[in-house]
Amino acid sequence: MGLRLVFSDAKTWKYLVDTLSRLIDEAAFIAKPQGLTLRALDPSRIAMVDLEIPAEAFEEYECTEEEVRIGVNFDELKKIMKRGRAKDKFELEVGEDKKLNVRFKGHAIRTFVLPLLDLGTQQLPTPKIPITAHVKVLSDAVTDALKDAAIVSDYVRFEANEERFVIKASSDRGNVEVDFTQELGSLIELDVKEPAIASYSLDYLTDMSKTSAISDIVTIEYASNKPLIMTYDLPGGGRLTFYLAPRME
Numbered sequence: 001m002g003l004r005l006v007f008s009d010a011k012t013w014k015y016l017v018d019t020l021s022r023l024i025d026e027a028a029f030i031a032k033p034q035g036l037t038l039r040a041l042d043p044s045r046i047a048m049v050d051l052e053i054p055a056e057a058f059e060e061y062e063c064t065e066e067e068v069r070i071g072v073n074f075d076e077l078k079k080i081m082k083r084g085r086a087k088d089k090f091e092l093e094v095g096e097d098k099k100l101n102v103r104f105k106g107h108a109i110r111t112f113v114l115p116l117l118d119l120g121t122q123q124l125p126t127p128k129i130p131i132t133a134h135v136k137v138l139s140d141a142v143t144d145a146l147k148d149a150a151i152v153s154d155y156v157r158f159e160a161n162e163e164r165f166v167i168k169a170s171s172d173r174g175n176v177e178v179d180f181t182q183e184l185g186s187l188i189e190l191d192v193k194e195p196a197i198a199s200y201s202l203d204y205l206t207d208m209s210k211t212s213a214i215s216d217i218v219t220i221e222y223a224s225n226k227p228l229i230m231t232y233d234l235p236g237g238g239r240l241t242f243y244l245a246p247r248m249e
Contacts, residue, residue, distance in 0.1 A: 003031050003068045003094040006060035010084030010104055012235055015213045016051075017081045019240070021074035022207035023047055028119045029070040031094075033063045039124045047204050048124065048243040057236025059089070068094055071117035077102070080112045127243050132223040133160035133196035136189035137180055139212035139232065142167070142220075145178035146206050152176050154202050155247050158222060161195040165220075169202070188217060196224050199247040205230075208242045215240075 007013055020027070020038070027040035027049075035054040041047070055061040070092070084090060084104050091103040100114040149156045149169035153176075157168040165187060169176045180187040208230055212218070215232035222228045228244040 002063070002065045002096075003070070003092070004060065004062040005031070005036070005058050005092040007057075007090040008059045009086060010081070010088040010090040011086040012214050013090050014081045014084050015210065016234070016240070017074065017078050019207065019210045020049060020051070021078040022210065023049055023204070023242075024074055026071065026073050026117055026119060028117070029072070031063050031068040031070060032066065035061075041124065042204075046201070046245045047208075048127065050126075050241040050243070051238070053234065053236070053238035057234070057238050069116075069119075070094060070100060071119040072100065072114060073117060076114060080114070083110065083112075127227065129221075129227050129229060129243070130223045131221045131226075131229070132192065132194045133158075133165075133221065134189070134191040135160055135165045135180075135187070135220040137165065137218055137220065138186050138188065139209070139215055139218040141178075141180060141186040142218055143209045143212045145180075146202060146209055148176050148178055150202055150206070155199050156202050156205065157197065157199045158220070158228070159195075159197050160190070160192050160222075162190075162192050165190060194223075196222055198222055198225050198228065200228055200244055201247055204244050208244070211240055 023042045024040045030037045038051040040049055080102050085106050088104040088106040093101040098116055100116055102112045104110045145167040152173045153169035153171045159166045165180045167178045211232040219231040225246050231239055231241045233239050
């Protein structure tokens with residue numbers, strides 16, 4: 001048997017797959033003895049997702065091969081994950097038949113089988129992006145700010161300086177400004193080498209922010225008119241990072 005993973009609760013994976021399915025159609029998880037990774041571009045090549053989950057984050061992790069590729073259609077995987085209940089144990093297994101077994105263990109053992117997709121072996125390099133602003137914020141506060149911004153616009157403007165981090169939106173329908181402060185608890189860390197101002201698609205950010213359901217804090221890194229890096233820490237030591245191209249005004 002090539003691979004067997006056991007996660008203590010299905011809820012985390014349910015939200016994780018839901019978020020990934022909003023941005024990518026098909027992609028391959030890469031399992032190695034040290035852990036599970038996934039890196040993929042969205043179809044329009046505006047955004048990239050980069051997932052890392054170490055072996056220690058799983059209740060059980062068995063990978064007997066140097067590398068196991070798990071190519072999946074995320075719409076199909078999402079339909080299966082919706083059937084998981086919050087307290088179910090969740091298993092992924094790839095056997096000699098080269099098919100993916102998705103198993104929920106709760107009041108009963110429910111097994112779904114998906115064919116693995118052959119998606120090639122091309123590896124995407126880690127983007128090299130200049131950063132002048134490093135901001136750590138409560139993820140729920142960012143999600144709320146994006147919902148506020150959606151009332152008036154389809155894109156948002158991030159502004160950071162040594163004293164504050166602000167999310168703004170404006171159009172002929174009006175203006176929205178959300179100011180994150182350490183006094184009120186939403187701003188956890190602010191490190192700005194030089195002021196950074198950039199605009200990004202609200203649709204993409206909204207999809208990315210769904211990760212807040214399983215991650216309390218998000219790290220935002222960017223520079224003026226440069227791609228955005230958003231990183232969510234996952235339970236057990238994993239992380240999900242998004243890269244998003246700026247909207248040029």
